[in-house]
Amino acid sequence: MKRAVLIGSLRYRNLRYTKNHPLRIPRVSLLLEFLRAMDLITDEEVLESRPATDEEVLLFHTKDYFDALKEADRCRCVPKGAREKYNIGSYENPISDAMLKGSLLATGSSVQAVELFLEGKVPFNPAGGMHHAYPSRANGFCFINDPAIAIEVLLGMGFQNILYLDLDAHHCDGVQEAYYSDDRVYVVSIHQSPEYSFPFRSGFLHERGSGRGKGYNLNIPLPQGVNDTEYLLVLEKTLTWLSDVYKPDLLILQLGTDPLEEDPLSRWKLSNTAFLRAFKAVREVFGEGIYLGGGGYHPLALARAWTLLWCEMSGREAPKEINEEGKKVLLAVEWEEFDDEKDMSYMYESLIDEERGGEVRGEIREIIAEVKDLIYS
Numbered sequence: 566m567k568r569a570v571l572i573g574s575l576r577y578r579n580l581r582y583t584k585n586h587p588l589r590i591p592r593v594s595l596l597l598e599f600l601r602a603m604d605l606i607t608d609e610e611v612l613e614s615r616p617a618t619d620e621e622v623l624l625f626h627t628k629d630y631f632d633a634l635k636e637a638d639r640c641r642c643v644p645k646g647a648r649e650k651y652n653i654g655s656y657e658n659p660i661s662d663a664m665l666k667g668s669l670l671a672t673g674s675s676v677q678a679v680e681l682f683l684e685g686k687v688p689f690n691p692a693g694g695m696h697h698a699y700p701s702r703a704n705g706f707c708f709i710n711d712p713a714i715a716i717e718v719l720l721g722m723g724f725q726n727i728l729y730l731d732l733d734a735h736h737c738d739g740v741q742e743a744y745y746s747d748d749r750v751y752v753v754s755i756h757q758s759p760e761y762s763f764p765f766r767s768g769f770l771h772e773r774g775s776g777r778g779k780g781y782n783l784n785i786p787l788p789q790g791v792n793d794t795e796y797l798l799v800l801e802k803t804l805t806w807l808s809d810v811y812k813p814d815l816l817i818l819q820l821g822t823d824p825l826e827e828d829p830l831s832r833w834k835l836s837n838t839a840f841l842r843a844f845k846a847v848r849e850v851f852g853e854g855i856y857l858g859g860g861g862y863h864p865l866a867l868a869r870a871w872t873l874l875w876c877e878m879s880g881r882e883a884p885k886e887i888n889e890e891g892k893k894v895l896l897a898v899e900w901e902e903f904d905d906e907k908d909m910s911y912m913y914e915s916l917i918d919e920e921r922g923g924e925v926r927g928e929i930r931e932i933i934a935e936v937k938d939l940i941y942s
């Protein structure tokens with residue numbers, strides 16, 4: 566079995582977004598602490614994240630934009646005109662230690678993930694997956710587009726058939742735009758429909774790529790209230806048809822946890838059991854890939870879900886219960902947005918959710934039929 570490696574760092578603890586921002590929460594550091602407390606990771610399985618170099622960042626981003634990020638980081642201010650021109654210093658993309666230092670670390674880790682994968686390992690960079698950033702514009706909490714930079718590194722090595730599959734609840738607009746007219750990268754995304762969810766302007770079914778890239782972009786926007794049964798049906802059908810017509814040399818998989826029901830930015834009803842099944846289904850069809858994190862705004866739901874995935878990657882049986890040490894780690898999370906209405910105590914006790922299955926609605930069946938037509942057209 567290939568060896569799994571988690572690329573992470575406790576340094577993320579101090580590289581946080583501003584107060585009241587959805588990404589203010591601990592994520593990678595919490596995952597590391599939780600895995601250690603649960604005795605589900607060894608020191609040998611962790612690789613310390615390193616920051617991306619300027620050269621790596623400039624594989625995708627413009628120099629003037631990168632210079633503006635550096636200036637904002639240095640002065641702790643919004644450089645003149647930067648909010649309008651680069652969308653930095655807004656509530657959405659605030660100036661904090663996460664902006665440049667955190668993004669550089671997450672991006673260096675995605676390049677590390679590429680290197681590890683090519684050495685025959687199974688890499689997971691939970692800080693990665695910042696799929697909304699554009700070459701010269703921050704977007705959707707993302708400043709540096711680490712998936713695109715990982716793809717650029719691979720294209721530079723001569724890879725010609727890269728599958729980028731994005732399971733985050735939001736459409737990967739930054740990645741889509743970058744490879745929209747490129748047939749070397751097939752971008753596939755399953756997400757909350759832009760009719761009701763960020764980024765609102767892209768992620769529709771009809772966006773299939775242009776020029777040489779025509780047919781190498783596939784969006785599967787889904788309605789509100791998606792349950793486990795619906796989600797897994799959509800995913801499994803898509804994987805079957807896609808693998809019938811497309812044989813990638815390599816897979817990059819974005820694993821944002823915001824499709825989970827507990828997530829404050831989710832309108833879906835998924836359990837982490839379905840999330841794990843989705844991950845298994847992708848691996849069964851396309852084999853091992855380069856695994857990146859992504860969105861995820863409920864720290865406990867995120868830590869539990871990525872723990873399940875890590876167990877799967879590293880060949881461990883996931884324990885059903887959370888032990889005392891693990892519970893302590895979760896209880897210590899300071900978070901401003903706990904929903905007091907609902908009983909969330911199960912999140913401290915068990916690791917694996919009950920299934921949240923249900924009826925498959927007619928509109929989901931219609932989307933599945935359209936996806937089939939698109940894949941074979």
Ligand SMILES: [Zn+2]
Pocket residue numbers: 733734735821823859860861
């Ligand atoms: Zn998201």
